[in-house]
Amino acid sequence: MEKLRVDLGERSYDIKIGEDILANLGQYLSELEIGKKVLIISNPLVDSLYGAEVEKAISEAGFEVEKALIPDGEKYKSLDTAKDLYDEAVAAGLDRTSSIVALGGGVVGDIAGFIAASFMRGINFIQVPTTVLAQVDSSVGGKVAVNHPQGKNLIGDFYQPQLVVADKKVLHTLEERELKAGLAEVIKYGFIWDEEFFSFLKDKREEVMNLDTQAVIKAIKTSCAIKAEVVEEDETEQGLRAILNYGHTIGHALEAVTNYDCYRHGEAVAIGMVAAARIAHKLDMLTVKEVKEHEELISDFGLPIRFEGVDHDQIINALTKDKKVEDGVIRFILAEKIGKVKILSDIPEAIIREVLAEIGGE
Numbered sequence: 001m002e003k004l005r006v007d008l009g010e011r012s013y014d015i016k017i018g019e020d021i022l023a024n025l026g027q028y029l030s031e032l033e034i035g036k037k038v039l040i041i042s043n044p045l046v047d048s049l050y051g052a053e054v055e056k057a058i059s060e061a062g063f064e065v066e067k068a069l070i071p072d073g074e075k076y077k078s079l080d081t082a083k084d085l086y087d088e089a090v091a092a093g094l095d096r097t098s099s100i101v102a103l104g105g106g107v108v109g110d111i112a113g114f115i116a117a118s119f120m121r122g123i124n125f126i127q128v129p130t131t132v133l134a135q136v137d138s139s140v141g142g143k144v145a146v147n148h149p150q151g152k153n154l155i156g157d158f159y160q161p162q163l164v165v166a167d168k169k170v171l172h173t174l175e176e177r178e179l180k181a182g183l184a185e186v187i188k189y190g191f192i193w194d195e196e197f198f199s200f201l202k203d204k205r206e207e208v209m210n211l212d213t214q215a216v217i218k219a220i221k222t223s224c225a226i227k228a229e230v231v232e233e234d235e236t237e238q239g240l241r242a243i244l245n246y247g248h249t250i251g252h253a254l255e256a257v258t259n260y261d262c263y264r265h266g267e268a269v270a271i272g273m274v275a276a277a278r279i280a281h282k283l284d285m286l287t288v289k290e291v292k293e294h295e296e297l298i299s300d301f302g303l304p305i306r307f308e309g310v311d312h313d314q315i316i317n318a319l320t321k322d323k324k325v326e327d328g329v330i331r332f333i334l335a336e337k338i339g340k341v342k343i344l345s346d347i348p349e350a351i352i353r354e355v356l357a358e359i360g361g362e
């Protein structure tokens with residue numbers, strides 16, 4: 001088992017990464033200072049696959065376990081679902097020493113964390129991520145949220161988990177589309193931070209996509225290590241942390257405009273990273289070759305590099321709701337080279353529209 005530490009003073013926690021470690025969950029929880037009551041939040045699909053194993057592991061360690069399931073899908077990462085979960089938390093008799101265990105992908109993790117952050121002004125929170133995306137990104141760093149119809153994650157908080165347990169075993173039941181979508185966020189770390197990791201992903205694409213244990217554990221560990229380093233420096237996104245939003249400006253807009261029902265988050269981010277690379281080229285920051293390297297790596301991992309059927313005016317309008325907007329000015333994360341990005345304001349709308357026309361012809 002591999003272990004990383006996210007060092008945030010009194011909010012520090014471990015990320016445990018390994019193969020077949022779910023059965024140890026009870027023991028891991030016993031090592032935390034938490035009360036006896038645990039509410040597992042999951043969805044019906046993940047529950048049918050791993051609910052029994054997780055419940056057994058936790059209850060055998062002496063915890064009282066309750067369970068709440070939410071419907072599957074991004075459109076249920078909403079205030080309506082959160083309301084139902086508060087009802088379940090009350091019915092389960094949680095108190096301020098109780099814990100919420102998020103068992104699922106990023107949707108479950110984000111909303112479960114939102115409940116943990118707000119129920120009784122904050123109770124214990126443990127992440128058991130079950131998608132690639134959740135293991136490499138959403139379970140780490142404490143961004144918890146629900147969506148608003150007008151914009152992604154508009155209602156949320158920063159609330160760190162006390163533990164993250166990523167079991168590579170569970171990735172084998174993922175549908176191919178979900179596996180690929182999660183890899184978009186993995187690729188993101190190469191583009192924003194680590195050229196060597198970008199080369200690793202290029203060289204080991206097949207191993208990673210075939211879920212070879214060594215390659216996947218390295219991908220998860222490297223991704224989490226980069227995210228931890230960024231979050232340790234800027235927990236609440238006062239500056240640096242915004243780089244983790246690479247590809248998300250256009251990506252989130254695409255998700256919102258299509259009612260969270262068309263693109264997987266990772267797919268939207270993949271298209272958003274292509275858009276960002278093309279904008280950077282038009283601003284003389286990236287060469288044509290570097291833009292091509294973006295597009296090749298993304299499409300080699302089976303991810304989209306174009307979109308269609310989405311109104312560009314609606315995308316431009318949705319950009320104004322982005323959380324990176326400051327005093328009405330939209331900010332983009334753009335690459336200077338592979339492995340290095342910076343935050344820029346005042347990108348001319350004409351350039352954004354040119355790029356939308358190139359990759360999302362109406």
Ligand SMILES: NC(=O)c1ccc[n+]([C@@H]2O[C@H](COP(=O)([O-])OP(=O)(O)OC[C@H]3O[C@@H](n4cnc5c(N)ncnc54)[C@H](O)[C@@H]3O)[C@@H](O)[C@H]2O)c1
Nearest residue numbers: 045105106107130131133134137138143170173174178265
């Ligand atoms: N908080 C953050 O820092 C952060 C970071 C990145 C993304 N996110 C959020 O994460 C969400 C996307 O997460 P996601 O891509 O995991 O999507 P998801 O949670 O919708 O999961 C994708 C699908 O996989 C299924 N699934 C989950 N685990 C499975 C398993 N082991 N086997 C088979 N099926 C399984 C789910 O039921 C779902 O149908 C978005 O809402 C995004 O905004 C948050």
Ligand SMILES: O=C(O)C(=O)C[C@@H](O)[C@H](O)[C@H](O)COP(=O)(O)O
Nearest residue numbers: 137141143152153241244245248323
């Ligand atoms: O952790 C972060 O910071 C990120 O930006 C990670 C992103 O992959 C993630 O999608 C995040 O939820 C987006 O944050 P938001 O603040 O733009 O909603």
Ligand SMILES: [Zn+2]
Nearest residue numbers: 185248265269
């Ligand atoms: Zn993301």
